[in-house]
Amino acid sequence: MTYITVFVLLSLVAWAYLIIADKLNIIDQPNDRSSHNYITVRGAGILFPVSVLFYLLFDQFSYNYFIIGLLLIGLVSFWDDVKGVRNILRFLVHLIAVTLIYVDVNLFTYSIPLLLLAYVLTIGWINAFNFMDGINGITVFYGAAILIPLWILADDSSFLGLIQIIMLSLIIFGFQNVRKRALAFCGDVGSVTLAYILAFLLICFMHRDQTFLYILILSVYGVDSVLTIFHRLFKKENIFQAHRSHLYQDMTSRLGYSHIFVAAIYGIVQLIISIITIYFIAPLSPAFQWLFGIFILLSLTLFYIIYKQKIEQATAL
Numbered sequence: 001m002t003y004i005t006v007f008v009l010l011s012l013v014a015w016a017y018l019i020i021a022d023k024l025n026i027i028d029q030p031n032d033r034s035s036h037n038y039i040t041v042r043g044a045g046i047l048f049p050v051s052v053l054f055y056l057l058f059d060q061f062s063y064n065y066f067i068i069g070l071l072l073i074g075l076v077s078f079w080d081d082v083k084g085v086r087n088i089l090r091f092l093v094h095l096i097a098v099t100l101i102y103v104d105v106n107l108f109t110y111s112i113p114l115l116l117l118a119y120v121l122t123i124g125w126i127n128a129f130n131f132m133d134g135i136n137g138i139t140v141f142y143g144a145a146i147l148i149p150l151w152i153l154a155d156d157s158s159f160l161g162l163i164q165i166i167m168l169s170l171i172i173f174g175f176q177n178v179r180k181r182a183l184a185f186c187g188d189v190g191s192v193t194l195a196y197i198l199a200f201l202l203i204c205f206m207h208r209d210q211t212f213l214y215i216l217i218l219s220v221y222g223v224d225s226v227l228t229i230f231h232r233l234f235k236k237e238n239i240f241q242a243h244r245s246h247l248y249q250d251m252t253s254r255l256g257y258s259h260i261f262v263a264a265i266y267g268i269v270q271l272i273i274s275i276i277t278i279y280f281i282a283p284l285s286p287a288f289q290w291l292f293g294i295f296i297l298l299s300l301t302l303f304y305i306i307y308k309q310k311i312e313q314a315t316a317l
Contacts, residue, residue: 006054007168014047014172018184026082028185041183043081044176045139045190048197049074051169052162059161066200069100073196078189091123098122101200105207122199125218128225129195130188134244135252136259137178139186139194141267142221143170146198149217149274153205166197178260213289216277216296220270223300224248231308247304250311 021027021041028042049070055061076093079085098119102108107118133139147167154160173190176183186194198218206214215222228246232239244253251262273296281292 003164003168006058006165007172010047010051010054010169011172013050014044014176017041017044017046018176021184028187038181040185042185043078043187043189044173044184045186045194046074046078047169047173048166048190049193051165052197055162055165061158061162063104063200065100065104069097070193070196072100073097074189074193077192078187081187081189094123094126095119097196098126098199101196101203105200105203107203107207118203121215122203124225125199125222126192126195128221129198130191131225132221132246132248133186133191134246134249135263136180136182137174137263138248138259138266139191140170140174140178141263142270143194143198145267145271145274146202146217148271149278150198150201150205152278153209153214154201159201159204162197163201166194170194178263180258180260211282211289213277213282213293216281216293217270217274219273219297219300220266223297223304227301227304247308250308254311254315 018041021043026041026043028040030038052067052070056067061067073093076085076090080090101122102115102118107115110118129139132142144167147163147170151160151163151167154163173184173186177186202214202217206212224247229239232243232245237243237245244250248262248266251257252259277293277296281289284292
């Protein structure tokens with residue numbers, strides 16, 4: 001089956017979901033913490049796990065535990081979009097799903113401290129990606145900015161077809177979401193499953209190449225998420241409550257930049273960092289890899305702090 005045929009079939013699924021979700025009232029109601037002010041269909045990101053199932057129909061794939069984890073985390077996330085799910089249940093499902101990845105990739109040969117760190121980073125990544133899905137286009141641009149370097153790392157491996165079909169699904173969803181007024185939002189089912197897929201692929205490549213360096217492929221979201229948590233703790237806010245404190249949200253809501261412009265900036269910056277990481281930093285010795293990796297993270301951190309201060313000063317006037 002050609003990618004054109006897959007593209008057409010996934011497009012039909014995407015547009016059919018819009019109609020069904022509208023009839024079933026699976027919608028996002030704007031509130032005071034939203035970055036939009038109109039009712040919109042939610043959960044269109046269900047296309048991402050569906051695209052993986054499409055991939056399984058036409059290609060062999062040996063990572064069965066990953067597929068089970070994807071279906072589990074996808075079902076719970078979709079139910080969260082429809083009815084809501086308690087935080088403890090969501091966390092347990094994320095824990096189980098991540099464990100299934102580790103079983104498939106054979107990570108339990110690593111030391112316990114390293115495994116604990118991996119759990120924190122992987123579950124943290126999934127939730128960070130979900131929290132960052134707050135403006136039109138950002139999941140599409142940032143998702144593409146991660147898939148492109150993963151595509152490069154995949155070369156001609158068995159992961160190449162999976163990456164390509166996820167990219168197709170991201171483009172299709174982009175037609176609905178990369179707009180001034182989006183036709184549909186990703187929903188938890190989309191952002192969580194996409195983050196899970198990206199985490200799986202990145203873990204596979206990190207394990208294959210025995211390097212921690214590829215974590216820089218997630219650095220822009222990582223820095224924004226971590227520093228926003230510290231910023232909210234400093235302001236004595238409840239970090240578990242919904243908010244609009246991320247840098248990208250300040251850029252749209254407080255500075256008035258368009259959603260698409262900010263989303264594109266996030267994607268472009270991440271893509272540049274990823275390309276530099278793969279082609280210029282990866283060939284260096286481990287010592288220089290750590291040096292340049294720390295330099296990139298500190299640069300992003302400094303930019304975040306300076307820009308946050310300028311936003312606070314500009315909006316205080």
